[in-house]
Amino acid sequence: MTQHLPVLQVAIPLLASAVCAIVRNARIAWLIALATTWTAFVIALNLLFRVQSEGIISYALGGWAAPYGIEYRVDLLNAFILVIVTAIGSVVIPFALKSVECEVDKSKGSLFYTAYILCFTGLLGIAVTGDVFNVFVFLEISSLSAYALIAMGQDRKALTASFQYLIMGAVGATFIVIGIGLMYVMTGTLNMADLAARIPEVRANRTIPVAFGFLTVGISLKLALFPLHLWLPNAYTYAPSAVTAFIASTATKVAVYVLLRFFFTIFGIAFSFDIMQLHIVLLPLALIAIFSMSLVAIFQQNVKRMMAYSSLAQIGYMILGISMVSVTGLTAGIIHLFNHAMMKGALFMALGCVMYRIGSVDISAMRGLGKRMPWTMAAFVGAGLSLIGVPLTVGFISKWYLILGALEQSWWPVVVVVLITSLMAVVYIWRVVEVAYFKDYPDYDCKPVCEAPLGLLVPTWVLVATSFYFGIDASFTTKIAEAAARTLLGIGL
């Protein structure tokens, strides 16, 4: 049984989504989703511990040996990604029960969970597979279901947001499949390990750099790297709260994983960074994203949108770490995948609680909420501290490694940018704190607002607690991130 875990990781949710689609009852669909995500979480943890003790797991699908058959290949990096995706997926589902009832049309209840599990399946598939064409297929599965999820938002603008995301996502996927096709033409293989072995033989040919270019743009679109981020703010703002919490914490993280996989494992660092100089492109874009998107976040009136821009800045931090191409930098980037998933998940869920009670996440509507919804706002502030990078939170751990990495390279201006943008995070979090805690609740509103129900609060606080726990004792996450970084760079432990 256990040797089949890599395929079960994907197969169980895939089948579950089909069952969900048949069941037309939202409550039963929710139960199926709950069981599926938690099973997947257990499998992912199991895989992670196995990889830690036994090393890379290779699974031949249908018994066809690689490179002819499809191979599922789990190493420390993607086991870590699997844990992030399943953890967030399984924490968001309990939250979704009430939040979705409130924000999504009742008749679409079961379809919501179908799309959710499909998206979940797609993200897991991308992470687990060792075959580049499989990556594309799962990318499409996750994206198409994500468009549907976003379109279920209450606001009619959700439809346009979803449509724009669809166009941009399709362009990105097309670019990726063009890149994969070009690689296949040159090497005749789709298996990642096999590609990594064969590309050096043919890299003198121009086709490979062209494939590299298409992949760079396609993946940058998927992970919303500046200036290809334009689809993201609207998509996050108008999607239902549970969807934003799930997608913001997982989809872009998986895209970052794809970037690491393609450029570090398949093309190899020697080609990607010594010859193609990828980091020269990534570094300035990351810095602009960090600075500019933090600044934009300060001016936002809709707090969900503010957090969306903040996510763009945080993606910048990840790419910044990666573009250092050093153990410390990569560790910072990989650990921030996890850390940002925890804190941003918590923030969007806290906003989901606000949405549930007052039906708006406009900053002006949040006046005096510190007294009315103390636990919700405390969760927001707790996760906000992490976003700022206050010591004892996960945000501090990420920034610590990022700054260490920059110091190793003697990139002083980068250190300055990181510190300044941390202060900018203080400003935008403070704007919410000021309104929620120092302004009085509007009197004219006669209907009193009370705390969000436990069904929403408990999952939110689980993530807040996680973001503090791994901020105080980061040894588990840092060990994995550092080992994954060393593997990517081909440096032994």
Added chain:
Amino acid sequence: MPPFVIFLIGSLVVAFTRGYVRRVVLLAVPVLGALNLLNVQEGTVIQVEVLGYTLLPFVVTPLGMLFGWLFHLAAFLANLYALHLDEGDHPGVQHTSAMLYAGAALGAVFSGDLISLFVFWELLAFTSVFLIWARGTESSLRSGFRYLVIHVLSGVLLLSGALMRAHSTGSIEFGHIGLDGSIAAWIILIAFGIKAGFPFLHNWLTDAYPQGTPTGTVFLSAFTTKVAVFALVKSFAGEEILIYVGVVMTCFPIFYAVIENDLRRVLSYSMINQIGFMVTGVGIGTALALNGAVAHAFADVIFKGLLFMSMGSVLQMTGRINGSDLGGLYKTMPITATFCIVGAMAISAFPLFSAFVTKSMIMAAALEEGYVWIWPFLLFASAGVLEHAGIKIPFFAFFGHDSGIRAKEPPKNMLAAMFIAAILCIGIGSFPGFLYAILPFAVEYNPYDATHVLTQMQLLFFGALSVLWLMKAGIYPPELKSVNLDAEWSYRWLAPRLIRSIGGAMARVDLSIRGIVIGVLQGALAGIVRSHDTKGIMARTWTTGGMIFWVVVLLGTYLVFYL
């Protein structure tokens, strides 16, 4: 057990208890802490491994022990003083944050490395700000936020300096650093300087302290700046530049203190002046000077605490603190007035009062080391202390023109705290041997020789005489109504006039250059804001075509770049 832990537990208990029980806890925690400190052995070290660094959050040194005792004493007095707080004063917030604040100060003086110091450094800021916010006025809210920003900045600087230092020397030890020419050392010095109230970095102090609650400001005056003095003694002893910084700090606040109307702000300026003496001592750096700096910090916590307590009582009982609104209070508040005068005599360094036996060590050290020319400045500053803290404070509050206010004496716990502080002021001044015995360096020094006593008495009497003459002649700045000069504004007001008096042309050139630079900066800033606000190019929703445009641009660039 590290004292911080005791105060941390204490603050938790305080947060969850009420009424009588809380009062007992408030007084018991410093006492228990002191008992614990008795059993602490010098040289005790606690090590923690974090992120590959060996942190030393608890290291016992003689210097740290002295400040440890001092902070326990200060915490006890201030808690006693604040014991009466009732429902209207947010007692839970004030007591809890004050307890944690004292704990953070204790944590800082027992830190053995810069990272631990940083943690306590930031904790000092985050806990103390609630003592300002608890006042509950709009201006205290704003003031507190400014205070927090500046202190967080100081912490960020400290951390960056520490990291840079760790990177270049591989050591994060919190010991002697010195200005070795590295940027890291300068950054750390500036971080310390912000908390110590160095000139131009001091505005937070005079801005925030007068905005604190009547009891909160007593806490504020005891810890933050003294932690900074401790850090300077530990890391930058003997740096000559500190002598000049210290001398400037002793002199410039005097002018502001004379024209200031808010009596707690007068005390805040006076505080910078006193820290100036300590910084000068640190700069001289001999054993005698360092002992003087540390001893003066010890004495200052008590007498400045006493003065803030007496002004806090006035504010508490009358609701006013401006010199122009007060006067004649001695008729109904004779006990408070007496304590205030004791504090005033202590800060003015009357013989038999505490500052006399501590400040003189610094002045003597200055002469010994041949800094003859800074001696007159220090003398001037001493006379200035007498003028603004020794005479102005008690005179405007308790004597002067009769304001007609008939306020009662403050509650007994406040009187008790002031009584203990007053006794300590006289005790230290009369029997300096006890304080000298616990100073970190072994030095023989006797403050009571004929020359010193006579010089000081002459200084005091001529100083008092000149104030008297100025008042009789009507030259002395009166208690101006509605004057509420803010330090920042007086800089902008004073600085251009000084420049103009030196040379009008210079000022015009300077102003026009400044105008251009500010114009360019404002233009750039406006441009950034325009492009980043909700309708700006960076933030607005693009059409799908616009998004595709960027995809094409990027792909084109990549392909050109790669091929």
